[in-house]
Amino acid sequence: MAGKESNRLSTPPGRITLHDVAREAEVSAATVSKVLSGAKGAIRISKQTRERVMAVARRMNYIPNASAQALRRGSLSAIGLYFPFGLHPWVSSAYSQLTRHISILLEEERHSLVIMINPPPRKKAEPARFPSFLYNQGVDGVICVHQVPEALLEELRQRKMPYVLLNCDTGYPENCVDADERWVMQQSLQYVYDLGHRRIIFAGRSTSHPSYDIKREVYVEFMKRKGLPALPDVYEITDPLSDERGDFGEKIAERILRQAERPTAIVAYNDITALALIHAFRDRGISIPEEISIVGCDDIHESLVARPRLTTFRFPADRLAKAAVEMVLKQVRTHEPQKSIAVKHEFLARDSCVQLAESRSHRAKRPASAGAFK
Amino acid sequence: MAGKESNRLSTPPGRITLHDVAREAEVSAATVSKVLSGAKGAIRISKQTRERVMAVARRMNYIPNASAQALRRGSLSAIGLYFPFGLHPWVSSAYSQLTRHISILLEEERHSLVIMINPPPRKKAEPARFPSFLYNQGVDGVICVHQVPEALLEELRQRKMPYVLLNCDTGYPENCVDADERWVMQQSLQYVYDLGHRRIIFAGRSTSHPSYDIKREVYVEFMKRKGLPALPDVYEITDPLSDERGDFGEKIAERILRQAERPTAIVAYNDITALALIHAFRDRGISIPEEISIVGCDDIHESLVARPRLTTFRFPADRLAKAAVEMVLKQVRTHEPQKSIAVKHEFLARDSCVQLAESRSHRAKRPASAGAFK
């Protein structure tokens, strides 16, 4: 109705362009361009005109048009960050840290960050829909987080789109940046082993993420190497429904307690599992860490708030982000695949593990008669 | 070295353009354009050529160049999502949900989502740096989350950039989408009141977010209205260091226990506070909910895993996202400010609150002699 809009969709009418600045500063558009975005050393513009142009541009509140620049330069200076659709809420903390770091690093490289969360399938059996960037060339490269459908990877490769797989644990030798899951699991096991624990169990929900299988594998290897039993019946619990009821901690705890001999140490798949187990054991009158030591992984915020404060490993979001950003930008520049990188967690010794003292292990063999209660 | 690169920065050499498709399909570029992106009803292209063009485009793996489209159309079809720099980790869960919903909704509107996390100040006293979108016109509108610097708001307005303030609780009558903090606080208080509780306390870290003050205010009003004491000394604890030590729960718990008369119900500022308090009380031998009922807010994942399961309110990320996306797109279309909207949380009755029974309130007045211990 009350519109003096032109046929252009929604461009604000009085947008200032390069030419407006040029006219005002009484130079040509080319000069303005050189002043404003010419390579630092290579521009041959007199100090005098440069300063005049800059002053005028600032005064007129000039903002270059990103699309025009991108069209001309052949590069958008934008990187996509791809997330699969159905991420578990408890990984979101790690991934928002990752996103924050990536965003800040890209900003420093004068790139923007386009978030692409895979849309949910509209109907069952519909071929997976991918984010539309694939269909309109809107980014220079993509960082794919957590898990990436084979079909998408196929597309990326076919389109020669630079990409990095971040925390996907695929094991591919190229273009991957991962936390070193083998290392962190190995460290966790060695830590409780050195504390004197021998009945050690690996506990967690099985997830569809490869890190779960990697950790399980390291656990089995470790126990075999030390000549200890691997307690194979306990370490895998899969029940999506219990997520909604919030009782998967109880489920795992019960399966652990059903063992003939109770373990003295638990290496949990992640902090959420560890915390849920601490709650569940406490409800059952089992004190942590006195009776069972627990190690978590990733250091979510609650791990510091819970009691006992959870011994765990810090998720190296900062270094993962740095490596991923460098890798994708390198690829954008060179169009050559990059060698995969693994980044180590950082150990945080807190209160959920104790030395397995001689006295305690003896006491455990005595009949339960020391206490005041039945 | 081994480069047959042109002077363009990083454009993949053999990119397929509209003209390639046109040549191959033996039509003009305009026709291809109309077929591929013409408004559904308004295109006058014979079914025959349309199908031929589409087939060729698919076969050649044609992807339109987003920058060229944007330049021509005058709109990038991108929305920015702005986050301030120093967000507390525990809000990140709520905000990653928000981001996920916003991303999916925008995808449906064929818009992309550019994330802009304010970079940290490089030096003290440096004038705030804002994300570069402001300086290159890279988005059609911005959704600002949590908190927005006055100077940025100024810029946005001056540049006539459509914007929405999401969960900033500024109280502005226009362009805001917020959770209804007054409502959720009122509901929490009324809930424990109806359960018979009279000694009710509001506990939380004070934060720089306005929602804290809003909640405190509602608390004071509520207590005054009911003729109850507002326990003013307890509800505000500020100590950034205790975040790092993870002991702010203990701090608040101790201040609560220092009261002459212990409260029977706590309305916590958020779930993290509530959970930290539950842990701290338990360490001090106070059972929850039997001795103290607690209500949280926002329903983070751990609230369901902790014991007792926390009674709380679900953060309405989905509806907030929907409202914000609609509001910003409406503004992009009309360039007219929109009326602010408040969205309600959803109550989740779980196990952390109990009816204050007559018997219990009597027992509390008797000398502590019923138990078996000192």
Added chain:
DNA sequence: CTGAAAGCGCTAACAG
């Protein structure tokens, strides 16, 4: 040191 000119890839009048 500065300006004229060409054109990135696409879309939307307009003419046929």
Added chain:
DNA sequence: CTGTTAGCGCTTTCAG
């Protein structure tokens, strides 16, 4: 129904 034409705003030779 289809093609021709004219730019969107910017950068980059290339001449002067």
